[in-house]
Amino acid sequence: MSRLTEPYIAKGYAHWLILHSWPIWTSGVIFMSTAGLKSAGLPPLYQRIGFPFIFLGAGYVLNTGDKYNGSGIATAWSATYLFLNGRNALRARTPASLMLAVTAASTLSLYGSEYFYFNRNDAVEEVAV
Template sequence: MANDEDDIIIAVPRSRPGEVMSRFAVTPYPAWAFTSALALTFPRANAMKGYYPRSLSCAGFGSVIAFGGYMIHDNDVINGAGFTSAWSILYLLVNGRKAITQLKPWPAFLSMFALGNATLYGREFFFPNSDRTKV
């Protein structure tokens, strides 16, 4: 015997990729993921002489970007997004060229991750939307 409740179909509206990405801009997770990637790089950068990014760069940028994620987590979305975007751009200025010319996949991945964070959080900072910033 079938219930009427078994026949109910729930329609979930599809969202555009831009909407999905803009939801990530109000969370600290992309910043903390980049910090984790930098923390994973620290042992290798410490062991190898000519490896970029350097261990000091990993520790410094990782801690600052983690703080930016904490600002977003503490409901200061606009300032946290601007802070994280600015420091991601600074990471690219310091380590971007060496990461690309080194021809190793992990440093290039870190640079692309920083570019993604700079774009994601920069969009939130420069073009805030009142619906997105409400957590």
């Protein structure tokens, strides 16, 4: 077993994915790829362009090493997308709208588990006064 994989064995593969920024960047690319589509159930264009930039920003935060805030940004904005557009996607049942809903749900579950579950036992840093 290598030094690189030892810390991830205890928490599993999902935790290893969370510590890397490529899953959230992939979500951003999937959202951006629907910008030119016109289909029932898709959110407005400004949302299909705005959410990728938020996801790319969350990936940047994760890439700098701040896993708590990066996973929090990804969790909050994925939940926001599902709150605003999840019901319309399920009602329309088009491949593009379902793809965006599944992408947001998987991002929410992946980074939400990091934000709410894996970080609950991390030590809190003391602030020097």
